[in-house]
Structure formats: structure tokens, C-alpha cells
Amino acid sequence: MEGMEIAESIQREQLERMHDFLGPRASFDSEPAEPSEEKVVKKREAPISFANPRAREFFVDGTKIPDVNFDAGPSWSGLMPISGAKNETRKLFFWFWPTNNASNVNDLLFWTNGGPGCSSLEGFLQENGPISWSWGQAEPTPNPWSWTNLSNVLWVEQPVGTGFSQGQPSISNDDELAAQVAGFLEQFLEVFGELKGSNFFVSGESYAGFYVPYIANFLYEHPNPHLNLKGIWIADPSLTWGLVQQEIPALRFAQANKNVFPFNSTFWAQLQNISDSCGYTDYLDKFVTYPPAGQLPLPAGATFNNVTRAVGVTPECRMHSPIQRAVGIINPVFDVYRVTDTFPNLWSVLGFPRSTQEFVYFNRSVQDAIHAPHISWETCGGPVYINPATGGPGNDQSVASTLSVLPNVIEKSERVAIVHGLADFILVAEGTRIAIQNMTWNGLQGFQTPIEDESFLVDNMGVFGNMHSERGLTYVEFFYSGHMTPQFVPWAAFQTIAYVLGKRDSPSA
Numbered sequence: 001m002e003g004m005e006i007a008e009s010i011q012r013e014q015l016e017r018m019h020d021f022l023g024p025r026a027s028f029d030s031e032p033a034e035p036s037e038e039k040v041v042k043k044r045e046a047p048i049s050f051a052n053p054r055a056r057e058f059f060v061d062g063t064k065i066p067d068v069n070f071d072a073g074p075s076w077s078g079l080m081p082i083s084g085a086k087n088e089t090r091k092l093f094f095w096f097w098p099t100n101n102a103s104n105v106n107d108l109l110f111w112t113n114g115g116p117g118c119s120s121l122e123g124f125l126q127e128n129g130p131i132s133w134s135w136g137q138a139e140p141t142p143n144p145w146s147w148t149n150l151s152n153v154l155w156v157e158q159p160v161g162t163g164f165s166q167g168q169p170s171i172s173n174d175d176e177l178a179a180q181v182a183g184f185l186e187q188f189l190e191v192f193g194e195l196k197g198s199n200f201f202v203s204g205e206s207y208a209g210f211y212v213p214y215i216a217n218f219l220y221e222h223p224n225p226h227l228n229l230k231g232i233w234i235a236d237p238s239l240t241w242g243l244v245q246q247e248i249p250a251l252r253f254a255q256a257n258k259n260v261f262p263f264n265s266t267f268w269a270q271l272q273n274i275s276d277s278c279g280y281t282d283y284l285d286k287f288v289t290y291p292p293a294g295q296l297p298l299p300a301g302a303t304f305n306n307v308t309r310a311v312g313v314t315p316e317c318r319m320h321s322p323i324q325r326a327v328g329i330i331n332p333v334f335d336v337y338r339v340t341d342t343f344p345n346l347w348s349v350l351g352f353p354r355s356t357q358e359f360v361y362f363n364r365s366v367q368d369a370i371h372a373p374h375i376s377w378e379t380c381g382g383p384v385y386i387n388p389a390t391g392g393p394g395n396d397q398s399v400a401s402t403l404s405v406l407p408n409v410i411e412k413s414e415r416v417a418i419v420h421g422l423a424d425f426i427l428v429a430e431g432t433r434i435a436i437q438n439m440t441w442n443g444l445q446g447f448q449t450p451i452e453d454e455s456f457l458v459d460n461m462g463v464f465g466n467m468h469s470e471r472g473l474t475y476v477e478f479f480y481s482g483h484m485t486p487q488f489v490p491w492a493a494f495q496t497i498a499y500v501l502g503k504r505d506s507p508s509a
Helices: 002-022 053-058 120-128 174-191 208-221 242-256 265-278 283-287 320-330 406-412 429-437 490-500
Strands: 075-081 091-097 107-112 152-157 198-205 227-235 302-304 311-313 415-421 452-458 462-470 473-478
Touching: 053 075, 053 174, 075 174, 091 174, 107 120, 107 208, 120 152, 120 198, 120 490, 152 174, 174 208, 198 208, 198 490, 208 227, 208 406, 227 490, 242 265, 242 283, 242 311, 242 320, 242 429, 265 320, 283 429, 415 429, 415 490, 429 473, 452 473, 452 490, 473 490
Parallel strands: 107 152, 107 198, 198 227, 227 415, 415 473
Antiparallel strands: 075 091, 091 152, 302 311, 452 462, 462 473
């Protein structure tokens, strides 16, 4: 068949294009030496060095990172206390990588994953670090979209109770979390003093929609004289109640993606009845206007706790979990983080989101190489919060960031970006739109004009999503991406973080 032959030929062309796109496989000993030739390998040098002798305790040789067959360059990692107290036992694990571009040496970017309790080493290894070992990869490769191309980057496992970090959790809200991060930064800068005076940026994803705004707000209200905080970047963030970011938009999301939610007509009708009776069906069309007509109302399915002021949902109005359970029956490897994933699933060296791998990378000899404690490391752990009344495990008592600190952060920052993958179902992009339209910053509520379709472009690719900017806030939705945007569409995420860092005038091409 001529058509099949043409399709197969185009597929082969696409594979070659992909290899060119990813760049050459880097290796510090990729060419075999002649028998009489002694090959001299020149190690990569950092554009920054540290005079404090203590910095040597954290040094990581980029040619000796286990299982990495290329020179990743110098870095520094280990445990750093959250205070200067003599008997401080609470320590956060960090991995600091200097930029590979000397022109960016005055910038410092902080990254945290969410959870709560999920490790930032996931972000490092599978999203935006210089070493990429993503799902299905047999071995690590250099990451051409590493954020170290743009800035010095500090990946931190926080709060206490996350990853390699040590000590007993002692926080019950994110003001306390932010104070501990600020204390960590003070200790970090005492060792790595050459970073004092840096332009500082805070970034993260998922539950970092709480973490990042609270950290930034604390630093704006309690300035560190050695860091010049400029802005924040958060991806697929928890910004408000689950009712808003999951329940209300869940049915519309499934209907828009029927190819991966192929329910029968009876179940679709059941879902529609729930949506109609609980006030979800016309919520976005009726209330999410540009500009908003006022504070957005709670739908019929909402509950409200007069004591805690928390908003929830009645059991009969749950929409998100019934959809997730049902699709999981007909797609055994359904991935709530990226709904386009289907059977069979790819293994992950970190054991996330499914444990089908032979080993977990950070439980191997790499622990010695990066000065990590010898423990059983997990991508997502915890608990990280305590119950303030009992001292036992508890939940975050913080008010969602769009309803508390995020407006202040936007007003004090030079640039703030919120990005969201359109294939993410654990937090739905339309719910993020609701959260933004219900938030007031710089004197007005929400965006005043609509988010423009097909307005976000990627260099040399074309249209890649939707975006809008107003009053210091930029919002971008990515095609193709699920929850972990720097992993799924690293080229698109790269443009948006470059914008926040001031390296681009616009996140769009």
C-alpha cells in the first residue's frame, strides 16, 4: 500500500528529526582512543567558585555521578540546617547547579516540587535539571532544556519530612514553612557567599501553588538583604479549593477528551445528572466572565465550614473521583497526571507515578556521590505537617494562595507566571481559570479581557497553547502537556521561565 509506505517513511523522518531535536548524546569519553594515544579529558568548569572551605564538603564531581556517562559539570549538594542554632536537627537536602552561561551568574532560581512531601529531585532528574532520566529512558542523557542554561538553580527537598531532608516535621501552615525555607537560605548563603546579591526567583509545581507564593510573600515581608527577589513561576498549581480545580471542571474536561474517556451513554447520563443538580454544568459559561461581575458564587454542591472557613463538596456532588475510577477500569494504566497516556505504560527510574522499575535511582550509590544520608528515599513521602493541637501528623492549615498571599506577591514582583498543561486531570486548567478570575490583585478582580486561544507560540514550532498577561500576571496553557510541564513539554516551559527570569520580552515566540 502506497499510503502505508509513505506513512512509514514519514515516521522514519520524524525519528531522525527527534534525534536532531534532542541534540547529540554527550559523553566525556565518546570517541575510542588509538592504542598508543592517551586521551586527556578536560572537565567542565563552573563560571562561579566558592571561597568558603565548607563548600568543598558539598562538591559533586560531574564525571563521577553514578550511571551518568557524560560530564554533567560541577555541582554542590548535601544537607543544610534551617537555622544556625547549635543543636538544630532539621535539615533540608539541596542540589545546587551553577549556570553553564557566565552571563547568568547573578541569577539564582529556587525549585520545589509539591505533594505535600514530594521530592524536588524528581524535578531535577525528570523535568528541568541538566541530567534527564525520564520515563522509558534506558539511561540518563543531557537535558538541552535544563534551566541551568538560564540561571544558577537550587533544587531543595522541602519541607522537613520530604526526600533526604532530616528531622521531625514541626509546621502546621505555610507561613511556618516559608520561615524555615528563609532560614535554610540564610545558612546556604553563609557557605556559598558568592551567591549573595543574586537576583532571586522562586518556582515549583503542583502543591507548590501553596509553597511558592507563601515563600515569596515571606521574603517580601521579611527581606533577606542578600537576595533580590524578582518573581515567581508555578505550574499546574494548587491555588484554591478542590471543588474549583477538580469538581466543577471535571465533566467538561472528560467531554472534551472523549477519545481517552470512552464511557458508555448510560454513564455519561449519570455524570450529566450530577453536574446539573450540583450547579457545575453552566458554571464556567455563566460566572467566569471577562471582567468578572463580582466574587464568584459557590455552586449548589458546595459545603462551608463556619469554624475553619473551609469549602468542600457534598458526597453526592463528587464528580472528579467517579470519573477517575471509571476510566481506570477501561484503561488499566490511566494516568491522572497526563490523560493521554495509555497501555502499556513506561517505567520510571524514580518509581513514579507507577512502581514498575527495577530500581529507584536515589537509593543506589548516588547517595554517596551527592552527600545524601543512607536512607530509603521515596519520591513522595511525609507527613510534613503536624496537628498543632496534638503534635501528631496533620494537614496544612493555610488559606489557599489566591485567597491570601498571591495577590501581594504579584504586586511586589516584576514578573509572575502561572502555567498549566491541558492534559492534566489531577488539577484541571479550567479550574485554574476560575481561581484567577476570583482573585483580586493590583486593584481589579481577575483578567479584564479574555484569554486568547492559540496565542502562545514556541520558537520554530508555532502555536502551542493559550496565554494572557495583565497587571503583572501571565497565564499560559500548554498543548500536549500533563501535570509536570517541564517534563512533558520542556521547550514550552523553558520559554516561560526564561520570560520570568527576564531573558525574553514575552513567553511566546
